[in-house]
Amino acid sequence: MNSKQKKNLTRILVAAALVILLRFLPVSGWLRFILYIAVYLIIGYDILVKAFKGIKNRQPLDECLLMTIATLGAIGLAVYKKNGDYNEAIAVMLFYQIGEWFQSYAVGKSRRNISDLMDIAPDYANVEGENGQLEKVDPDDVEPGTIIVVQPGERIPIDGIVTEGSSSLDTAALTGESVPRDVKAGQEVMSGCINLSGVLRIETTKEFGESTASRVLELIEDASSRKSRSENFISKFARVYTPVVVGSAAALAVLPPLALMLIRREPLWGEWIYRALTFLVISCPCALVVSIPLSFFAGIGCASRNGVLVKGSNFLEILSQTKTVVFDKTGTLTKGVFEVAAVHPDRLDEEELLHMAAHVERYSTHPIAVSLREAYPNEADDCIVETVEEIAGLGVVAKVNGRMIAVGNGKLMDRVGAKWHNCHLGGTILHVAIDGEYEGHIVISDVIKQNSKEAVTELKKNGVSDIVMLTGDTKETAEAVASELGIGSVYSNLLPADKVRKVEELINGKKSENDKVAFVGDGINDAPVLSRADIGIAMGAMGSDAAIEAADIVLMDDDPLKISTAVRISRKCLRIVHENIWFAIGVKILCLVLGALGIANMWAAIFADVGVMVIAVLNAIRCMFLKKN
Amino acid sequence: MKKTYKIDVDCANCANKMEEAANKTAGVKSATVSFMTLKMKVEFEEGADVDSVMQEVRKNCKKVEDDCEIFL
Numbered sequence: 001m002n003s004k005q006k007k008n009l010t011r012i013l014v015a016a017a018l019v020i021l022l023r024f025l026p027v028s029g030w031l032r033f034i035l036y037i038a039v040y041l042i043i044g045y046d047i048l049v050k051a052f053k054g055i056k057n058r059q060p061l062d063e064c065l066l067m068t069i070a071t072l073g074a075i076g077l078a079v080y081k082k083n084g085d086y087n088e089a090i091a092v093m094l095f096y097q098i099g100e101w102f103q104s105y106a107v108g109k110s111r112r113n114i115s116d117l118m119d120i121a122p123d124y125a126n127v128e129g130e131n132g133q134l135e136k137v138d139p140d141d142v143e144p145g146t147i148i149v150v151q152p153g154e155r156i157p158i159d160g161i162v163t164e165g166s167s168s169l170d171t172a173a174l175t176g177e178s179v180p181r182d183v184k185a186g187q188e189v190m191s192g193c194i195n196l197s198g199v200l201r202i203e204t205t206k207e208f209g210e211s212t213a214s215r216v217l218e219l220i221e222d223a224s225s226r227k228s229r230s231e232n233f234i235s236k237f238a239r240v241y242t243p244v245v246v247g248s249a250a251a252l253a254v255l256p257p258l259a260l261m262l263i264r265r266e267p268l269w270g271e272w273i274y275r276a277l278t279f280l281v282i283s284c285p286c287a288l289v290v291s292i293p294l295s296f297f298a299g300i301g302c303a304s305r306n307g308v309l310v311k312g313s314n315f316l317e318i319l320s321q322t323k324t325v326v327f328d329k330t331g332t333l334t335k336g337v338f339e340v341a342a343v344h345p346d347r348l349d350e351e352e353l354l355h356m357a358a359h360v361e362r363y364s365t366h367p368i369a370v371s372l373r374e375a376y377p378n379e380a381d382d383c384i385v386e387t388v389e390e391i392a393g394l395g396v397v398a399k400v401n402g403r404m405i406a407v408g409n410g411k412l413m414d415r416v417g418a419k420w421h422n423c424h425l426g427g428t429i430l431h432v433a434i435d436g437e438y439e440g441h442i443v444i445s446d447v448i449k450q451n452s453k454e455a456v457t458e459l460k461k462n463g464v465s466d467i468v469m470l471t472g473d474t475k476e477t478a479e480a481v482a483s484e485l486g487i488g489s490v491y492s493n494l495l496p497a498d499k500v501r502k503v504e505e506l507i508n509g510k511k512s513e514n515d516k517v518a519f520v521g522d523g524i525n526d527a528p529v530l531s532r533a534d535i536g537i538a539m540g541a542m543g544s545d546a547a548i549e550a551a552d553i554v555l556m557d558d559d560p561l562k563i564s565t566a567v568r569i570s571r572k573c574l575r576i577v578h579e580n581i582w583f584a585i586g587v588k589i590l591c592l593v594l595g596a597l598g599i600a601n602m603w604a605a606i607f608a609d610v611g612v613m614v615i616a617v618l619n620a621i622r623c624m625f626l627k628k629n
Numbered sequence: 630m631k632k633t634y635k636i637d638v639d640c641a642n643c644a645n646k647m648e649e650a651a652n653k654t655a656g657v658k659s660a661t662v663s664f665m666t667l668k669m670k671v672e673f674e675e676g677a678d679v680d681s682v683m684q685e686v687r688k689n690c691k692k693v694e695d696d697c698e699i700f701l
Contacts, residue, residue, distance in 0.1 A: 053695045063642070104639055111665060224663040225670045235645045290641035290664070297665035 001105065008101050015043035015094055019087065028084065036086035037075075044071065044093040061242045063284040067096055070280035074602060077274055092281055092606045099610035103290055106617045110294065110624065114301035120173045120192040121213040125157040126150065139208040150200045156191045159211040160202040167198035174212065175557040176307025192216065215548065219309055223300050224293065226312025230577050234292045237585075238285040245592070249279035252596060271598065278595040281605045282588055287613035291580045291620040298623035299573030306626065308566045309554040318535045319553065320570035323515035324506055325464050325563065328499070328529070329471035329481060331522030332539060333455075333560060334446040338367050340375035341427055345440035353440050357432050359385050360398040360407045368428060369396075371444055391415075395430070406433045413438065427477050446473075448481060451561040456485050458564035462571065468506065470499050499529045507534065520563060522547070537563060565626070573623045580616045587612045632679065634669045635700045636662065643694040650689040656682035669699060 001009070018039045027035060041048075047064045054062030071089040078085050125139040126149040134149055139157040142148060147163060150156050156169075166184035171177055174192045183189055189202060192213035208214055253276035257267035296313035303310045310316050330336045343350040358376035361369035362385050373379050388398040394415065395408015406416045407430055413420040418433035420441075427445030431438070456467055468489045471478045478492035491502055507517050519526070519533035527550040530536030538551035539558060548554055555562045591608050594600035600608075638644050644664035651660035651669065656677035662669045671686065673679055680701075687699045 050695055057692045057695070059693060100640070103641075107641075107665070111667075221666055221668065222670075224665050225661040225668065227661065235648075238642055238645060239649075284642065286640055286642050289645060293641060293663070293665050 002108070005101060005105055005108070008097060008104075011043060012094065012097050012101060015039055015090070015097075018042070019090055019094070032084055033079070033086070036090065040071070040075070040086070040090050040093060043090060043097055044068075047093065047096070061246060063242070063286075066242075066246065066280045066283045067092070070277045070602070073273065073277040073280075077270055077277075081270060088602050092602055095606040095610045099286070099613050102610075102614055103286065103617060106621065107290065107294060110298055110301075110621055113624065114297065117173075117301055117305055120155065121208075121211075121217050122155045122157045125208075126154075142204055142208060144204050144206055146204050148202050148204060150195045150202060152195055152197055152199065154195055155213075156189055156193050156195060156200075156202065157211070157213070158202075158204040158208050159191050159206045160189060160204040162187050162189055162200055163203050164201040165198050167200050168196045170194040170196055174216065174307065176305060176562070177557055177559075216304075216309060219311055219548070219554075220300065220304055223310060223312050224297055226314050227293075228296060228313040228317040230317060230574075230581065231292050231296065231313060234285075234288055234581065238289050241285045242283050245279055245283040248592075248596075249276040249283070252276040252279060274602075275595055275598055278600065278602050278605045279592060281602055282591050282595070282609045284609070285588075287588075287609065287616050288581065288584045290613070291584070291616035292577055294617065295573055295577045295580065295620040295623045298621055299569055302573075302624050302626055303566055303569045306562065306565050306569070307556040307559075308562055308569070309548075309556065310566070310570075311552050311554070315535055315552040316570045316573055318516050319518065319567060320574040321514050321516045322464060322518045322535065322567065324466040324468065324510065324517045325459055326468045326470060326503055326506060326517060326519045326533065327487070327560075328519070328521040328526055329469055329473060329478065330446060332520050333452040333469065333485060334448050334481065335558075336522065337447055338371040338428070338444050339447050340371055340442060341445040342423075342425055342443040343440070344423060344443070346438060348439055353432055354442065355379075356400060356405050356434065356439075357407045357430065357442055359383055359400045360388070360396050360405050362398075363388055364390065364396060368430070368444055372430075372442070404435050407431070425476075425480070427480070445477065446481075448484060449558065449560060451559050453485050455560035455564060456487060458561060459567065462564050462567050464564075464567065470494055470502055472496075496525060496528065499526070500532050503529055503533050507532075518563075520560070526550075537566075539563075569623075569626055572626070576619055576623055580619055583619075584612050584616050630679070631670060631672045634671065634683070636667050636669045636698060637700075638662075638664070638667070638694065638697040643697060646693040647690045647697055650693045651686045654682065654686045654689050657686060660686070 022035055047067055050064035051068035054065040071092050074089040075086055124136040125142050126134045127137050127146060128149055129135045142158055148158060162183055162185050164185055168180040168182045170180050171193045174190060180196055191211040253273045257269050257272050260267045296316060299316055300310050327333050343354055345353040354376045358372045358379045361372045362379065383401050386399045388396065390396050391412065394412040395406060397406045406412055410420055410431060413431045413433055416433050417436050418438040420431050420438050423429050423441055423443055425443045427443045430442045430444060432440060459467060467487050469482050469487045470491050472494050473492055475492045478490045482490040494502065503519055516534040518535045518537055519529050520537045520539060521530055522539060527546055530538060530550040535553065536551045537553045537555065538547035539555040553566060587608055591600055591605050595605055638647060641664045644662045648660055648662040651657055651671065656674050658672040658674050660669060660671045673682060683701050690697055690699060
């Protein structure tokens with residue numbers, strides 16, 4: 001609680017105690033009036049002051065002014081009717097203040113909760129002084145290339161490369177991953193991780209402001225200024241709501257009595273003015289206005305705790321309406337790393353075929369060559385490899401132990417005169433011929449990520465009806481991956497420009513305006529597609545500036561399962577937002593109707609108004625939590 | 630040009646009023662106020678004098694909501 005909140009709480013308690021005390025004091029007449037006015041001033045003086053300033057600044061619809069008119073009006077009526085019931089005015093002020101206090105407390109608390117959560121950028125860095133002592137400096141002053149020291153328990157302030165020491169890192173704040181990651185000298189580390197065990201010396205590679213932690217923080221802080229449609233709707237509604245209520249209050253005070261006079265009945269001025277004052281009590285749209293941004297803020301906070309960066313409230317809203325998720329294959333559903341999946345020799349044994357092929361690829365840095373050498377780790381043996389010739393677009397030919405070996409695609413086989421046949425498996429097929437004789441082939445394919453299948457299933461379970469896969473790979477490869485993951489629609493052989501066109505087709509072909517299309521890519525070469533889709537999700541994007549720039553939602557790690565987590569968070573958040581909108585507007589309208597009919601008095605009105613706000617705020621805070629499934 | 634300012638305000642509706650007031654100020658192209666992060670993001674018109682525009686924004690905000698502050 002800050003000092004303002006403490007002061008207001010004291011005022012609320014004192015006023016409440018005095019109201020109860022006054023009930024049992026046998027005072028009447030002027031003394032009673034003065035005592036009650038004193039309590040009224042204790043609880044409401046700041047509102048009276050603000051109301052006065054509102055008049056001075058010509059803000060007739062200032063809520064303090066309206067509250068003042070309502071309560072002073074109620075006191076005036078009590079004097080006029082000579083019933084001495086001043087409690088009502090005091091109660092209105094009291095409840096109003098309780099509502100304001102609660103709102104300020106709850107908002108402050110969730111603000112702190114979420115900023116603690118995002119407290120990932122330390123405000124110092126340890127630099128070694130001349131005599132080996134550590135010196136704490138402002139991380140902004142650390143130049144790239146400086147050696148910083150991170151002790152156990154400290155957060156890494158700046159991105160860099162470990163030069164000395166080994167340790168395990170808690171990356172939870174960035175990726176939501178709870179298993180610590182081991183690092184040793186030579187590895188890259190990200191700022192924002194907590195060093196758990198050993199002392200690390202890190203050579204910084206970036207400036208503080210450009211480091212991961214600072215950038216992430218900046219993104220989240222910016223997120224709430226990109227407002228969602230719901231927020232814009234509410235602020236528009238708030239702008240109209242107050243004038244409409246005040247206008248109808250004025251009409252209610254004047255028209256019915258005049259009508260009654262016309263039909264020669266008693267006008268009952270007091271009664272109608274009282275009903276009009278009841279309107280003013282509920283003229284503040286605060287319950288609505290506070291709960292909506294609070295929900296989004298809490299939702300974005302919850303997402304970032306789970307390793308999902310949402311760049312704006314609007315994106316959370318769009319994500320919740322997503323019916324179609326389009327995946328890029330390589331690097332998203334698959335690891336983007338090639339591995340030997342199968343070896344199909346015609347005559348030799350598997351080992352020997354791999355052996356020969358690996359030798360031919362000895363000097364190549366192509367990812368396929370690397371995967372071959374990895375599959376045959378003893379490649380550096382005493383076989384003689386000579387006259388290696390790479391033939392662009394076909395493969396490699398080399399002499400191994402005096403025999404001419406060709407490794408490559410079907411065209412290369414035709415060229416060396418080997419009779420080859422295709423494979424039933426999807427993936428990249430490497431044919432091998434020795435001295436012009438076909439010896440079989442090796443299947444190399446991209447490895448599917450561990451969680452990809454579950455990610456697809458989870459998305460379907462969470463209301464995403466269409467899952468589409470796009471890839472630049474061949475049809476066979478694409479279909480093999482898709483059928484393993486349970487994805488129905490696949491488009492293969494696509495160039496980057498084709499992917500944009502395909503996503504456009506999907507956007508144009510959807511059934512209703514409110515069904516959104518999300519695209520998930522690795523963010524490296526997908527930038528145009530990421531920005532074309534209704535919502536672009538980049539994954540594994542830590543450190544890739546282009547991806548963070550182009551995407552609307554950034555997954556901190558490589559796990560495709562996080563997409564369904566994000567969808568779940570967004571759905572829950574939007575459900576709560578809608579609950580609050582309908583609930584708050586509903587209760588307000590109900591109060592207005594009952595007030596106009598004279599069923600609800602001022603007590604009921606203020607009680608309902610404050611009650612709605614408390615419930616709406618508590619409901620909004622639920623966005624911060626996500627059930628584990 | 631865009632700039633971000635820290636603000637202080639108590640109620641969400643007041644934050645909306647500030648946003649409206651800031652947007653109406655001459656020299657401001659667009660302004661957004663985030664009640665949750667207590668920040669005001671202002672995009673200025675081409676060639677506007679940032680300091681004097683912000684003084685004006687502050688004055689206008691004070692008019693609609695007396696109990697607010699923009700830290701310039």
